[in-house]
Every structure is written in C-alpha cells, then in structure tokens.
Amino acid sequence: ETGVTQSPTHLIKTRGQQVTLRCSSQSGHNTVSWYQQALGQGPQFIFQYYREEENGRGNFPPRFSGLQFPNYSSELNVNALELDDSALYLCASSWDSGNTIYFGEGSWLTVV
C-alpha cells in the first residue's frame, strides 16, 4: 500500500477524444509526477508538479497537460488521443524532491 490512488483503473477511448486521469497522493506529498508505460517497456517521465506548478517535463507534446491541487490530488489530461497513447499511466508522489517515490497502481488507457 503506497497511499497513492488513481482513477479510473481501466478505460477505452476513441482516437481524437480527450481523457482525464486522476491521482490522489499521500497527505503532505507536494511533488507529483506522471509517467507513461507502453507495453513491455519501462515507464517514461511525462512531467512533474511541485506545489501546483509544472516543474519539469519530458519529451511529450503539449496535448499532454496536467494540474495539481492544494488537496494533494492531481490530473493528467490528454487531448486529441492517438492510438500510440494506449499505455499504463502512472502517478507518483513524494515529499519535495525526496528520495523515496511512491507510485499508484496506474490507469490502463486503450485508444481505439
């Protein structure tokens, strides 16, 4: 039990649609990161939020965006979904840029 919960656990979307994935972190975790994990690969860093501001971004286009809220929850939004966006999306949180990072169970997104 990591104390990080994500929703929904599974969803199917059509190409071109938009999706919002949600994450609830442990109380006090003011740093949240999102990762994309394609089948058979390691997770790839999308972006990080620190105290509600984006604080680092990986090689993902602007149609991937996020929000972090004061209540330690966060969102990942993906617009104009493409087939290649099908993946497991993982949320992770920690205290500041602390050395232990806690992952949620992920949201499995399928784009058809």
Added chain:
Amino acid sequence: GIQVEQSPPDLILQEGANSTLRCNFSDSVNNLQWFHQNPWGQLINLFYIPSGTKQNGRLSATTVATERYSLLYISSSQTTDSGVYFCAVERGTGFQKLVFGTGTRLLVSP
C-alpha cells in the same frame, strides 16, 4: 540523455534459488532506485541507493557509482518475487525525472 541498461532481460528461477540483476548507466547520477512491478502494474520502491550497499530481508542492493552500475540481489527466491524489476536513475537536482531501464522480467516457479 542518460542510458540505462538492465540485464538479463528475462530470468526463470526455481523457488529457493538466488539471483543477481544488473543495472548499468551511462553517466553520473544523483538518484538511483530499484522498483518491483507486480503483474497488476503496481510499482513498489525497493531501494533508494545512489551509492553503497543496503539490505532489506532477502533483498540487497549495491551501487558502485564510480563504475556506473548497480546490482540487486534476491536470495531464497519465492513465487511472489515474480514480476519485472526496474532500475531508475536521475541526473538532475531540484526535481525527480527518473529514467527507467527496460527491466528484468523474473519468473519464479514452485
């Protein structure tokens, strides 16, 4: 960017056997972590180990930062150890941007 390579890619063990997983990285790092991903996708942090040696029960890890590699040891393996083991590193300071390796898929059979 930094490259992270893990070996072996796949490993099959009998219950009770020992194993060593390796992680090589191409540049100096400030952060190195080992994770276990269970079949349902949950990533569990095993060790934060940018240098030195740590032990936690049947698991231990060693990172030789000057030679840019880390080892994860699993002793007396159990079926619940099955899953994918990832090494992840970070070069920068100020925020966590972990770069993951491709993983070692471990299957422990009874």
